[in-house]
Amino acid sequence: MVYEKLRDLTEEATRKSGFEAVNFTVEHPANLELGDYASNIALVLGKKNGQNPMDVAEKIAEVLRQVEDNSLSRIEVASPGFINFFLSKEFFSKSLKNILEDKQFGKNENLKGKKVIVEYTDPNPFKEFHIGHLMSNSIGESISRLIEWNGAEAKRACYQGDVGLHVAKAVWGAVKNKESGIKNQEWGKCYTEGAKAYKENDTAKKEIEEINKKIYDRSDEEINKLYNEGRKESLEYFETIYKKLDTKFDFYFFESESGPFGKKIVLENKGGIFEESEGAIIFRGEKYDNSLHTRVFINSDGLPTYEAKELGLAKIKYEKYPYDMSVVITGNEVNEYFRVLLVAMSLVFPELAEKTKHISHGMLRLPSGKMSSRTGEVISAESLILELKNAVKDKFKETRRDSDDKLAEEVAVGALKYSILKQAAGKDVVFDIGKSISLDGDSGPYLQYTKARINSVLEKCRSLGIESSANGGQNFEIERVVYIFPEVVERASTEFSPHYILNYLVEVASRFNAFYAQNTIADKNDPESPHKAAIAQAVGQILESGLHLLAIPSPHNM
Template identity: 50%
Template sequence: METPKQLLRNILTKYAEGEAFDVLIPPNPKLGDHATNLAFIWAKKENKNPKEVGDRLVEKLSKDSDIKKYFHKIEVAGNGFVNFFVSDDFARRELKRISRDKKFGYNNYRKGQKIMVEFTDPNPFKLFHIGHLMSNAIGESISRLYEATGAKVTRVTYQGDVGLHVAKAVWGIKKESLNISTFKNLKDKIKYLGEAYTLGARSYEENPEAKTEIEEINKKIYDRSDEEINKIYDAGKKLSLEYFEEIYKKLRTKFEHNFFESEFGPKGIEIIKQHPEIFEESEGAVVFRGEKYGLHTRVFINSAGLPVYEAKELGLNKYKFEKYSPDSSVIVTGNEINDYFKVLLKAMELTMPEVAKKTKHIGHGMLRFATGKMSSRTGDVITAEELLEQLKSKIKQKAANKTEEEYDIQAVAAIKYQILKQNIGHDIIFDFDKALSITGDAAPYIQYTYARLRSIGRKSKKGLFGWLGVDPSKLTKEEELALIKQLLNFPDVVRDAAELHTINTLTTYLYKLASDANYYYETVRILSDDTKRPERNARLLLVETIAQVLKSGLYLLGIKTLERV
């Protein structure tokens, strides 16, 4: 079944005469449930006043039998917008339908499409930091939104398993003369690996002799010419991947494929050699002259003849399409490399246009604290685990007697929601108190609202969606009808969030729905003895349907609900 917005758009198309127009949700419910700017389009064509044209449009629409099925009032605002008020009877009928639809909000807009989403991209031998957490939250939510619109999604990561950062860690391990296997648990092993990297990173900057040794180790890692280094490298990489999998479980992400940088050097060189008209030699290196396209020059093969990151990315993106043949490939990274991706995508456009045409880069902002962005190069880094542990500690201070899994769920929810409620490209100043608020725009508040509404059903001794004999016509209060109409907008919110990558519109919707549901809970007697049974059952249907939509919406954010908070 189509939503009121979709129904209205279909009806208005008959009157649009081929012109593009918008159907919007007014900021104030008193202005209607939906509005259109179609009068402005006509007014511009006819060089007339939008209000005058709007009056004419309302006169036509008022006689339309389809409009009468779904809308009980149409009016023109002073600025020329035409506002539509959804019929209360239609809304109540729809409530009964959507209460039985466990997939309500999902659609088949992308049915049959295969979409690959690359995100998180942690590097072996380095810690999983808050930047990876941000990419994971955004990439996982985008993946779930695509799935909700019917697509088959393949989640992948691209990990830098070679390079100076690896050589620095290996050098640090050699310098400490410790075997990773001497540490008994994963946490201690990873801590040691991080300390080894920090030692190597600082020494590389401060000690010329160490720098030379690290660069020599880097070459040996590439050609696997040193048995001792190979053992350290293989053990460290295996350990890193186990560590990442543990974090993915907490974040509720499962990747179908881990791509590694070491796999794609030769593939990238092959593409570059096939296109001498695009890449050129410069001081012994091979470069792409981005200035020709309003960009900047980047090296793809260095003066030692080795492929650098850019060349490997060419090979990676070609292989993605050879192996999986996606209809679309989306790459989520921090926005500090937006300019890099502009150059890469232009090089892809010139060398493999079909791949470039189907590839999209989404750059997200940075998560910052009071001390600003933190860099793992110097070791001054807050890891994802440390942040989650701090959140868990604060949650435990407020609520005891929960399982560790429940604390994990709430901590992950708190950080994910704070990330996702912002525009993807904007930086976030993380605030612990706001993230853990049970009265404001935060995950705990929405989780609490869900649990609160579900508790009503338990008290009534009825299960979710167990009200098949309910009469929704008993819902006559203004607050009840407003809530139903909000529910009807959920599929549009999901589709727009998936299509436009505006995850923050979904968080805004869920917060507003939770706020209004809490107000309703506090002002309307639902289970009291003096409430008549038909009204009581209808209200139970409403609150349980709201709970289901909150759960579905949080799922699309990668957040799990709890039955008790």
């Protein structure tokens, strides 16, 4: 990539200028008037050596100007000491041609030969697939695709809590209501009733804890029947949501599998890594790091906790798929638990701990606040998507566009995923339905509409016999951003941060729409039309690839 070449040239020029090697950056200025790339090397050297950065920059720039490279048009020095690089017309023409010839422009092989397993979404049977799961799914699916675009084999995994107190609470609710043939939403109501009773009624609490033991040891026929029905119903329902979100998992893991195995591992390491305390088995994290705390791995009832199950899961995953990296995506409410877990894992399975990358995300909130299934105020993913679909249909009516159900759902999913992915994963997202479906520039539908507009323009070009050509007589500003796509893909993958892709696509779409407003692209009497069509084709190709990486649908027409 060109920035790598510019970095090498700058290092060489710095050496020839008599300066020592230092760490520096070569980045894109926020303002294109200041160049296509800028380096801060003179600022770093000036501070280190007590010299005027402008003098240092001029000295290095003078050496750089002597380099014969047709990808550069000029090099300038700007206050307080930046070296600014301006790329040439030849470079932009060649880049445009490369994009048109490479339908997978932006892919690289940085992770070629690597095997990566990405665990995300993780809804629990017997409970609603709620809006929080949409956060994990959107982030995890995009990260999986980014890893694939960087050359690795990515396997998608979903880990689900099919045992535990939440299941016992739901089964207790079903037993009390003497219900059978319960559907997923009704299981959610049973869970809510059980959760409330567990908190407020000591007798119910004991009954639920007894049911929990029976679920683990499979000792009660009636409980087994209800449990089997609920688990099957929940998992089948979850598949309908995954389909809407364009996710297809390679592996499904369950706590009923990881729990017993995790318990076995803890017991095998009792007296060394783990110790007994008040009938439970614990791990004293503070022994290894003062910022950690003690966590229970097997409770006083002899049941494995979240931490023990996760410990077992790491090994089960590796035995199923010998990975080079395991990416685990969770809500940030388990950050401290996970820190303790990774230390314990480093002692039990050191090679797996080194391969594990934990990414946490914030909460998805509506303007009214966080939604929780513990209080019965949960908003399901399905209901939110439906509400968005209806809002999209109403929006289309305002603009006199017809909207079939499939298109409305694609736009709704795009609006939702955009809202989740537009910022770094660790932050909470306040989701506003009205803003999410706006076509004014900060939304998924805006990107989708821009891509659909390009499809329409290119169809008109074809009808007029205009063929795309990268050999134009002039350069347009939009050409100064399209070639950057591979850099953005690489950074987003390296930092596990899809928001870099999204923010880049918004900039590309914005600049294209400005270009579209100022130029007639499909004009057979304009000698520049083939070049303009090539620009539209390149932008459309990048938008399509970028939307794919974000797992946002790209409707052909809108």
